[in-house]
Amino acid sequence: MSINYKPEMIVPLIIAYCERDAEHAALVFNRFKEKHIGGGGPWTVFRHYKELYDEAGELPNRELLKAMAHDTQRTEEQVNDFIQAMDTISLDAWPAHQVRQLTAAYYKRLQLMELMEGAMGILDTENSLDPLVLDRTESLLKDGLILNKPLDDTRPTDYDADFDGFLDTVLTKDSRKVVKTGYAKLDNDGLKGGLPESTLTVLASRTHGGKTATMLNMAHRQVHNGYNVLFVTLEDTKLSCDYKELALRSDIPLEILQSVQIADKKRPVNKFRERHKKASDKRGKYYIVDMGEKEFRVSDLRRLVAGFGEGKLDAVYIDYIGKIAPPKELNSSSMYEKAKSIAAELRRVALEYKLPIITAAQTTRESIRKTTQELDLDCISESYAIAHSADLIIILSGQSDADRIYEHQRYIKIVKNRISGIVEVMFNMYWDKKTLKIFDQSQHDHWLEYAAVTGDSRKELHPNGKWEEARPVDLKKTSKSKEIQ
Numbered sequence: 001m002s003i004n005y006k007p008e009m010i011v012p013l014i015i016a017y018c019e020r021d022a023e024h025a026a027l028v029f030n031r032f033k034e035k036h037i038g039g040g041g042p043w044t045v046f047r048h049y050k051e052l053y054d055e056a057g058e059l060p061n062r063e064l065l066k067a068m069a070h071d072t073q074r075t076e077e078q079v080n081d082f083i084q085a086m087d088t089i090s091l092d093a094w095p096a097h098q099v100r101q102l103t104a105a106y107y108k109r110l111q112l113m114e115l116m117e118g119a120m121g122i123l124d125t126e127n128s129l130d131p132l133v134l135d136r137t138e139s140l141l142k143d144g145l146i147l148n149k150p151l152d153d154t155r156p157t158d159y160d161a162d163f164d165g166f167l168d169t170v171l172t173k174d175s176r177k178v179v180k181t182g183y184a185k186l187d188n189d190g191l192k193g194g195l196p197e198s199t200l201t202v203l204a205s206r207t208h209g210g211k212t213a214t215m216l217n218m219a220h221r222q223v224h225n226g227y228n229v230l231f232v233t234l235e236d237t238k239l240s241c242d243y244k245e246l247a248l249r250s251d252i253p254l255e256i257l258q259s260v261q262i263a264d265k266k267r268p269v270n271k272f273r274e275r276h277k278k279a280s281d282k283r284g285k286y287y288i289v290d291m292g293e294k295e296f297r298v299s300d301l302r303r304l305v306a307g308f309g310e311g312k313l314d315a316v317y318i319d320y321i322g323k324i325a326p327p328k329e330l331n332s333s334s335m336y337e338k339a340k341s342i343a344a345e346l347r348r349v350a351l352e353y354k355l356p357i358i359t360a361a362q363t364t365r366e367s368i369r370k371t372t373q374e375l376d377l378d379c380i381s382e383s384y385a386i387a388h389s390a391d392l393i394i395i396l397s398g399q400s401d402a403d404r405i406y407e408h409q410r411y412i413k414i415v416k417n418r419i420s421g422i423v424e425v426m427f428n429m430y431w432d433k434k435t436l437k438i439f440d441q442s443q444h445d446h447w448l449e450y451a452a453v454t455g456d457s458r459k460e461l462h463p464n465g466k467w468e469e470a471r472p473v474d475l476k477k478t479s480k481s482k483e484i485q
Contacts, residue, residue, distance in 0.1 A: 179315050179356050182221025183440040185427045186412070191392070192420040195315065195356035199419060200347040200389055202321070204361045204380045205396035206368055210410065210431075211360035212236060213244075214396060215317045217438040218358065219286070220248045227314040228285040232301065234323035238290035244436055245286070249276065251453050253434035284314065295325045298345035305353050313355060320360035321346070321386065340385035347389045361386055363395065372397040372411045372426055379415075391418040396429075407459040407467050408433060432456045 119137050180187045180194035187194045195201060205211050212235065219229045233241050247254045250272040256265050289304065305316060318324065326338035327345075350357040367379035375395045377387050387393060393416040404411070408431040417423045428441035434454035439447040448470065451458045459467040 177314075177354065179222060179227055180225065181218050182225060183218070183427075183429075184442045185440045190414050190417070190420065190422055190425055190427065192422070195358070195392070196419060197354040197356060198351045199356050199391040200343070200350050201356060201358040201392040201394070202343075202361050202380070202386055202390045203358065203394050203396065204363050206363050209363070210396050212319050213431075213436045214412075214429075214438060215319055215358060215360060216241065216244055216436070217248065219315070219317050220245060222315055223284045223286040224282075226282060226284045228287075228312060229315050229317065230287045230289065230305070230308070230313050231317045231319070232289050232291055232296075232304070233319050234292045234296055235319055236290075237292070238288050241288045241290075245288070247435040248437055251435060251437075251450075253454050253456075254436065255434070292323070296323065297325045297327065298342060298349060299327075301346075302349050302352070305349065305355070310353075313353070316350075316355055316357045318346070318357065318359040320362075322362060322381075336382055336385045339382035340388065343386045343389035347391075367395075372413055375413050375415060377415050387416060390416060392416065405460055406430065406470070407457070407461070 177197040178194040179197075181191075203211050203214055205214075212233075216231070219231050222229050231241065236244075243254060243257055246252070247257055250257075250268070252265065252268045252272065256268065259265055287308075291300065301316075301318065305313065321339075321342060324342050324346075326333070326341055330338050330341055333341075346357055346359065349355075362381045363379045364381055367375060370379065375397065377384075377393065379395060380386060380393065392414070395413050395415055397411040397413065410429045410431060411426045412429055413426045414423050428444070430439045430441075430444065430447040431437075432439075432447065432450055432454055434456040437450070439450070448458055450456075458470040460470045462468050
């Protein structure tokens with residue numbers, strides 16, 4: 001689908017350039033270059049105009065404009081339209097907010113055309129008469145019109161203009177949607193409520209350090225509490241994630257669920273099946289999508305989220321940021337630039353769809369030798385590239401940390417926090433290795449009791465330096481009716 005030339009489309013670009021609004025001009029310039037690479041359309045017009053402006057150091061006169069328009073092979077009518085549009089240019093008549101407003105309109109036009117291209121791409125298949133295909137196309141168009149938002153008009157407003165209204169917003173409980181992680185200590189003491197909408201969270205650890213398990217546990221708890229969650233896996237297969245979620249729900253060890261001996265798991269699985277039916281109505285929707293077999297970009301995530309419709313998702317997980325491919329135009333760029341672009345785009349998606357997005361990153365080799373107290377932003381690979389866009393960064397400590405009491409105890413540490421401002425705080429997390437279920441320090445006793453369910457060990461470090469099994473828990477005191485998430 002071609003984008004037809006319209007004189008007014010190029011005006012915001014020229015204005016932005018002439019006003020020397022470098023940041024905005026670069027943004028719009030790159031957007032036009034991306035859409036019109038190879039010449040033609042507004043991109044060619046702007047390129048010629050830019051050359052004339054740079055050469056003359058002032059706005060080109062009418063004759064130069066005519067020559068430029070003729071060089072771009074426009075009709076006489078188009079040339080006159082363009083000159084007429086350029087005649088309106090003056091710094092007084094075109095303030096910065098109006099430049100952005102016109103640019104936003106062009107963005108909207110591009111997005112609508114891309115939306116229509118996407119819809120036609122779905123319809124142009126062998127199964128174009130399949131009701132499911134038609135429903136998917138209809139949903140894409142309906143939701144796309146709502147969700148594909150352009151740049152906002154940034155007209156300045158006086159802070160005190162609607163100050164009372166702002167105070168009412170602050171005092172409104174639902175003024176900002178917050179999704180709890182399901183871990184009480186982190187939600188209450190670290191985040192003062194949970195993960196707000198429009199935020200990017202990064203969980204970091206060494207290789208095989210528990211990033212995936214932590215995100216799966218958070219997603220599991222959120223679904224258990226009624227939230228709708230999308231989990232995009234770029235490392236594990238969907239089947240592997242399905243098994244892990246089943247272990248978290250059923251309390252059946254993974255080694256039994258994945259056993260080839262059907263007889264070993266038939267009884268516990270059937271017993272769980274009945275229990276699960278009773279609780280299923282209270283759960284949110286859980287969508288696990290395996291995108292590991294193809295190159296996955298943030299643009300793919302945007303299309304995926306848009307396909308659900310407005311308000312249908314509460315949280316999105318991506319495992320992990322290192323597996324996300326950068327935009328094609330950055331293929332030859334440095335690792336820093338790629339990581340910076342990916343993190344920035346993820347946060348834009350979070351802002352566009354008003355969702356908390358949670359992803360994972362690697363820590364550096366040097367961080368392995370650091371204690372939990374020493375962990376900081378420098379411990380994250382490409383730290384400044386990712387940290388610039390992330391609202392919350394949590395590091396999972398290594399299992400060899402000398403401060404821990406139990407063998408299966410880990411620490412998490414908040415090293416960046418735009419959400420509540422609370423940083424440099426650590427929380428205990430306790431793991432069950434049989435089901436990969438993770439408990440926080442508010443559930444310490446539950447974790448000890450849970451060992452009787454799964455058969456996992458609960459070794460603690462004794463003064464003699466040896467790991468010994470913790471004192472058996474008096475299971476008679478355990479409330480059988482209280483479900484452990």
